[in-house]
Amino acid sequence: MATQQKLAKLLADSRGVAESSITDKTTFVDDLKLDSLDMVDMIMQIGDEFGIDTDSMDPTTIKTVGDLTAFIDSKK
Amino acid sequence: MIPTKLCSLLKIKYPIIQGGMAWIADAKLAAAVSNAGGLGLIAAMNSNGEQLRAEIKAIKKLTKKPYGVNIMLMSPYAKEAAQVVIEEKVPVITTGAGNPAIYMKDWIAAGIKVLPVVASTAHARMMAKSGATAVIAEGSEAGGHVGELSTMALLPQVVDCVDIPVVAAGGIADGRQAAATFVMGAQGLQIGTRFLVAKECGIHENYKKRVLMARDIDSIITGKRLGHPVRSIKSPFSRKMFEFEYDNTVSNEELEKKFGGCLRLAAVDGDEENGCFMAGQVAAMVKAEQTAAEIIKDIMDGAEQAIINYKL
Numbered sequence: 001m002a003t004q005q006k007l008a009k010l011l012a013d014s015r016g017v018a019e020s021s022i023t024d025k026t027t028f029v030d031d032l033k034l035d036s037l038d039m040v041d042m043i044m045q046i047g048d049e050f051g052i053d054t055d056s057m058d059p060t061t062i063k064t065v066g067d068l069t070a071f072i073d074s075k076k
Numbered sequence: 077m078i079p080t081k082l083c084s085l086l087k088i089k090y091p092i093i094q095g096g097m098a099w100i101a102d103a104k105l106a107a108a109v110s111n112a113g114g115l116g117l118i119a120a121m122n123s124n125g126e127q128l129r130a131e132i133k134a135i136k137k138l139t140k141k142p143y144g145v146n147i148m149l150m151s152p153y154a155k156e157a158a159q160v161v162i163e164e165k166v167p168v169i170t171t172g173a174g175n176p177a178i179y180m181k182d183w184i185a186a187g188i189k190v191l192p193v194v195a196s197t198a199h200a201r202m203m204a205k206s207g208a209t210a211v212i213a214e215g216s217e218a219g220g221h222v223g224e225l226s227t228m229a230l231l232p233q234v235v236d237c238v239d240i241p242v243v244a245a246g247g248i249a250d251g252r253q254a255a256a257t258f259v260m261g262a263q264g265l266q267i268g269t270r271f272l273v274a275k276e277c278g279i280h281e282n283y284k285k286r287v288l289m290a291r292d293i294d295s296i297i298t299g300k301r302l303g304h305p306v307r308s309i310k311s312p313f314s315r316k317m318f319e320f321e322y323d324n325t326v327s328n329e330e331l332e333k334k335f336g337g338c339l340r341l342a343a344v345d346g347d348e349e350n351g352c353f354m355a356g357q358v359a360a361m362v363k364a365e366q367t368a369a370e371i372i373k374d375i376m377d378g379a380e381q382a383i384i385n386y387k388l
Contacts, residue, residue: 036175055206
């Protein structure tokens with residue numbers, strides 16, 4: 001499964017929104033309404049699900065699903 | 077005596093950490109708690125590096141026992157504070173209001189024990205992965221800035237998800253509550269509200285009076301609209317703020333401004349009209365001004381008795 005598709009499914013499941021509503025432009029704060037604890041939760045989930053090290057992930061620079069997809073692919 | 081891993085890790089006699097309360101947790105209170113066998117904390121709050129250094133030098137004169145500094149990560153001086161604690165060889169750091177991951181490597185390399193306050197299992201796992209010595213699982217019964225989950229719900233979940241010791245915080249004022257957290261897997265307690273009325277606590281008498289007079293129904297949360305809810309004792313200020321939160325004509329910026337400096341007004345000036353008297357839900361259980369040593373003994377003796385007396 002492509003990274004963005006898998007990511008969209010994870011976010012859709014955890015946020016209770018339609019997978020089809022998540023695009024690379026979807027933002028975590030304004031669109032998905034993630035708060036700081038949600039962001040931490042997401043970072044840990046990404047690490048588990050994609051088997052990558054998320055220590056260097058800076059939530060202040062990763063604002064959209066597209067940004068996160070690029071980060072995950074760079075760590076694979 | 078209830079020996080826990082936390083005692084051996086932090087080299088303290090009793091597994092009690094005093095909360096790092098801003099405008100309250102100074103060298104005098106922290107030293108009294110450390111001298112009594114617990115772990116006293118100085119609140120770095122919004123102090124700049126040199127102000128914090130002065131407070132650390134003050135505690136070094138007052139105790140030879142381990143002590144710690146609470147670093148509030150939202151402070152504009154957090155980076156300075158993070159460096160000062162290394163230079164001053166502070167033995168223990170607790171952190172609040174954010175994610176300390178960027179400082180963890182340097183602190184750990186300096187031999188500092190790091191105990192971040194966490195409000196979720198993911199945060200606890202992240203901190204354990206970053207090398208934390210222990211985590212402090214703080215439930216929403218606590219005073220000051222709070223999360224959503226109660227200690228009863230949060231603590232066992234955090235205990236189950238990390239392999240490092242967990243300290244319980246929020247909703248603990250006596251031995252029965254302490255015993256309950258030990259049964260749920262806590263290796264230590266963080267106590268804030270009870271130390272507000274410690275004889276060595278230098279807050280204004282009006283603040284102590286508010287705590288000693290609090291009823292069980294006097295606890296209120298304000299600031300939810302701004303995304304950083306705060307628990308305090310009902311007062312003219314908190315009632316006013318509660319109303320403002322539901323008033324659409326008050327912008328978030330105005331609301332933020334109205335909160336500014338309210339804890340200082342309570343703790344330093346004792347301003348009963350405009351001060352925010354932060355305290356946990358257990359404030360009503362705090363009945364007397366006692367020394368830090370008496371408070372620690374009361375809680376630990378009470379916990380032992382609660383465990384011995386337990387019968388279904």
